[in-house]
Amino acid sequence: MTQAPASSVAKAAPQVPPKPRTWPRTLGIVAVLAVLTALTATPALGGVEIDLGAIAKNWTNGADRIGKMLTPDLSVLPRTWQPLLETLQMAVVGAAISAALAIPLSLWAARPTNPNAPFRAAVRFVLNVIRAVPDLVYATILVAMVGVGALPGVITLVLFDIGIVVKLVSEAIDSADAAYMEAGRAAGGTQSQINRLTALPQTWPAYVSQVMYSLELNVRISAILGLVGAGGIGRLIDEMRGFYRYDALSTIVLEILIVVVLIELASNVLRKRLR
């Protein structure tokens, strides 16, 4: 990268190879980005209207509510314990069920542990479809199907977790050196024997780490699942917001924040110890 100063050594200017022209490419990329941004910011085409005027206009109104948020109303706390506990239970149950389902699915979705290409492609396709639907969309539809409560919430979390855990774990299996596979085959083992005895312990750290990560995400998601009626503390958020109780709302947000940070710290400690 840094050229040594050659002038003191060579008297004549050295033969410089022609500089590759990179500016047309750079210009092209910048142009594409600019056009996309302009299109997305054009309301006439269905894009987003960037309305800075509204902020100025609503500022006093908003400032009032934000002021309210800065003075949390702690009297709501006793009402939050039960929904908060439900939120955490949903997060744990969702993570546990998806963790169990993710073991075979991850092994089926990775190349070294599943040499059967069509089967592997099918598993991956289904998982991609599952991952393409956002979590709250699942919750909304499931609530309409099975009714309000924790059950649609748990199913939502399981679907969401399977998507990410299987993707990340199978990618970890794919990228890891799998020389032990050859040894297993040379010893006359079947694929499931090799998977069980060697691929599984080999994948264990990545698996545990991703399950812990999914638990962290679950706490965050299950906090808002209640907004659509799928159980947990989100129900209270929706209620407080409906009554413009912004002081109580900020208490709940603070509570979620503390719980999420605590779980993240615990999970970080655990993940480090597992390594």
Add this chain to the structure above:
Amino acid sequence: MTALAVRAPAAPPKPRRLAVKVASWTVAAVVLGAFAGLDIDWEELRELPGDLVHYGTLMFSDPDWSMLPEALLQTWRSVSMAWLGALLGVVLSTLLGIPAAEGVGPLWLRLPLRGLFAVIRAVPEVVIAIIILTVTGLTPFTGALALAIGGIGTHAKWTYETIESAPGGVVEAVRASGGGLSETVRWGLWPVVSPELASLALYRFEINVRTSAILGLIGVGGIGDMLTTYTQHRQWDTVGVLIIVVIVVTMSIDAISGAIRRRIMEGAKARGVERSS
């Protein structure tokens, strides 16, 4: 090699670590407690497959394709939110994330910045949107802003982590040739980390596409808004169309963005090879 023993040799006893045992029992207790505590009638699960088939038929056997143009328009609105949110979020995250990296910013600046990121990470985007819509109203713009602010939490973290994991050699070389902080960042750090940061920015967009659909559920507009309305009205043939649109659009954007990201990272590798040879 020694002569082979006729009987099986005495193997050393299998180690049983107390800590592992305690940890596994704790995990089991927590999981079982959570299962028992949830107010769920697990019997209902037996009806679930039947329900899925029933509603699946309602949704996908004869989707109401006349809703497709409206669905596509609303999807474009969601994608617009995602794009603008990603753009603004990545700019903010880069500006805040670089000084938060070890070796770039001083400690008194790093700690509060990282604290801020952690706090933002802990608050769901939906809640951020609920807070800022008091100022901006229920508009797609609120959605874009919520995505931008919510994105700072994770994206700024990725930014400083990327910078910290960058190989130190180049930075050292620039420092050694007498470069100051801004030269170090521009000539030592930026060329090394920019491909990865560009790749992460695209990934942020992919995440935002999903999140923007969620934000629609609280009423800021886009496909999520439409989906809530039609689900509440139980117009399942329209919901089916919406789900298909969401899946197809999300998977297509993932595929395109993923291909671009791979190219960016491979290009970075190729250039790295050229440099070292």
Add this chain to the structure above:
Amino acid sequence: MNDLTTRPEAEGDMPSASGPWPVELDDVTVRYPNGVVALKNVSLTVGAGEMVAVVGLSGSGKSTMIRTINGLVAPTSGSVRVGPHAVSELRGRALRHARGDIGMIFQGFNLADRASVFHNALVGRFSHMPTWRTTLGLATEADRAMVMRSLDSVGMLEKVWHRAGALSGGQKQRVAIARALSQEPAVMLADEPVASLDPPTAHSVMADLAAINASRGLTVLVNLHLMDLARQYTTRMIGLRAGEVVYDGPAASATDADFEAIYGRPVQARDRLGE
């Protein structure tokens, strides 16, 4: 003391599948899908209980040849026979069964680093265990005892519960040999078993192989790229160059001229391994 492992075995000393077997290659050609011809019309017979070195440069086809013998690589034409098994004809379960009678060790050890030494060596019992047993993690007492004896015979018994990744290179190769011995093989294949080891360790691993050949009467085929080791530890040497047999004779009497025919260049210092 673990009562599971002290049970005396009626058969006594590590029985082989049914005594040593000969290995026959008849006009074997291997052409890879990318067009590379790795083996060209190779015909040779290795007698039962012989210890043979296969030497050649990397890319000479010696890795391919050893892999055709246990069916990890299928010959494009020609036939491979190991004792009673017509390896090149076998598929699926029958092929796995044949592989169970042929032990193999690798240059890169091919251990699952995160699995314990015991589980890695248990891989050698795959062809003797039904898949459901492996899946449930239930090894029979006989399987356990066999693994323990194999580990003991290479001096690795006290490391049995350690992680394979925590061992040194020489120890890893010993575990890999124990894995192959657990199969109770009739033929032992070794693909560059010492190329990743330092000279003293290389010599002791080669001595182990020679001892296995002598004490159990196993047929041993070992790939080497260093002529010294071939001369010192084996009786017969096969030289491969560009997929063809260019030398086949006693290892001890091979001259520098023979090596030149194999390597295609004069012998150099780097072709010898220091003591």
